[in-house]
Amino acid sequence: MINTAINISKVSESKFTSIDLDNVTFGTIYTDHMFFCDFKDGEWQQPQITPYQPLQLDPSARVFHYGQAAFEGMKAYKDEHGDAWIFRPEENWKRINFSARRLAMPEVPEEVFMNGLKTLLEMDKQWIVPGKGNSLYIRPFLFATEAGVSAAPAAEYKFMIICTPVQAYYKGGEVKVKISDYFSRAANGGVGATKAAGNYAASFYPTNKVKEEGYQQIIWTNSTHEYLEEAGTMNVFFRIGDKLLTAPTDDRILDGVTRKSLIQLAKDEGIEVEVRKVSVKEVTEAARKGELKEVFGAGTAAVVVPITGVGYQDEHFDLPKLDNPYSTMLKEKLLNIQYNITEDKYNWTQKI
Missing domain, CATH: 3.20.10.10 (D-amino Acid Aminotransferase, subunit A, domain 2)
Structure with a gap:
């Protein structure tokens, strides 16, 4: 039985007010928090939300050697009333699990994906800036963390969600x-x-x-x-x-x-x-x-x-x-x- 109650640790002070959102390069600034859930001993562990921070991984983590890693791309939008919206999230949940199956990784339970996504967005909602062209890009991803260099699927994985405020991907100019x-x-x-x-x-x-x-x-x-x-x-x-x-x-x-x-x-x-x-x-x-x-x-x-x-x-x-x-x-x-x-x-x- 998965413990889907999210263990939450908040930042003491948001960095949102210190960011110049009009001059942000795509995918260089991240919101205050990140979501993660570890898979080990054959089951998903308790999900967590913590302040955005670097990870510590063993140099032999299998993701580095055998490439067990998949990701998704989503966006959240804010309307003129200040309400925030996400677009077809169930499609991204289905697709990351399609990728997971093909790469011999464990599938992410729907409640872990959806609860983590919505809780994280609610916590960092101010980062969803209103106005057409502005959005919050959401990056769910899954990768092998088990230490070891033998060529076999890992037994341990980490599922994460991070977010970055963005504007238009291709700004002006000819493509x-x-x-x-x-x-x-x-x-x-x-x-x-x-x-x-x-x-x-x-x-x-x-x-x-x-x-x-x-x-x-x-x-x-x-x-x-x-x-x-x-x-x-x-x-x-x-x-x-x-x-x-x-x-x-x-x-x-x-x-x-x-x-x-x-x-x-x-x-x-x-x-x-x-x-x-x-x-x-x-x-x-x-x-x-x-x-x-x-x-x-x-x-x-x-x-x-x-x-x-x-x-x-x-x-x-x-x-x-x-x-x-x-x-x-x-x-x-x-x-x-x-x-x-x-x-x-x-x-x-x-x-x-």
Whole structure:
């Protein structure tokens, strides 16, 4: 039986008033408290909330050697009345457990995840700054802590939640992407559909390579480089004519919460959405004919990022500037739900 009563230790004085929130770089300042719950002796221990502080780990902790680590990304928003909201948290709980199963880690009980999340947000509620573009980014994560360098799943783990106040992920400027014709992010039967920490480590080198060519992100392709999959750390949408295309989720592609929300919103606006394999040939030929109207990324951190140009091998295609792009319309509709500006008929949001 899990003891879900949270043992709470509060800071003596909040650092909130000393932070210049108008000049915070994404993910560099953290709130006053953090949540954690340890797994050992085959069961979850009593959850705790303490002041945000460094961890002490054995150098042989298995996370360092065999990469048993997964994370989630969520956001909390504050409306004009001062009420705080979170967006589809059950999807993040389900997905971290999907990742945990694939990496042979114990699943986090729903009551541990949800109670920890909501209690932590209530304690650090002042860090959720009102105003569109402002939010509190929430990072739940799970990793192996047992000491030992034998190649086997660990017997001990730590589940944690930390929070950081953020503004827009991509501030101004153009976002251009390069379609990969060599690197692949994931493979069938692999861990591409999980938020395993190693997925992101492996993406940095190819991304740095395209940055040298003047692009901000890479569009990943499958192992044969025929089909388009994700854009950097985001799901990606393509508008050809008036039709919206995006790749299906499978072993390789993350089941993004923002992605599935945008698909629903687009369909409800009468936009034709096709969730299917999208080939490099189809998109590049559409670009050459002037039929590729929009490309945009979707994810929790970035929400919706319009892409201004796409590169492939030695070609580059600048996308047209539209008066009423799907990306802007869908982002506005999603943000209006998240900030409690319009009615949430989908029951996606939960009040803190």
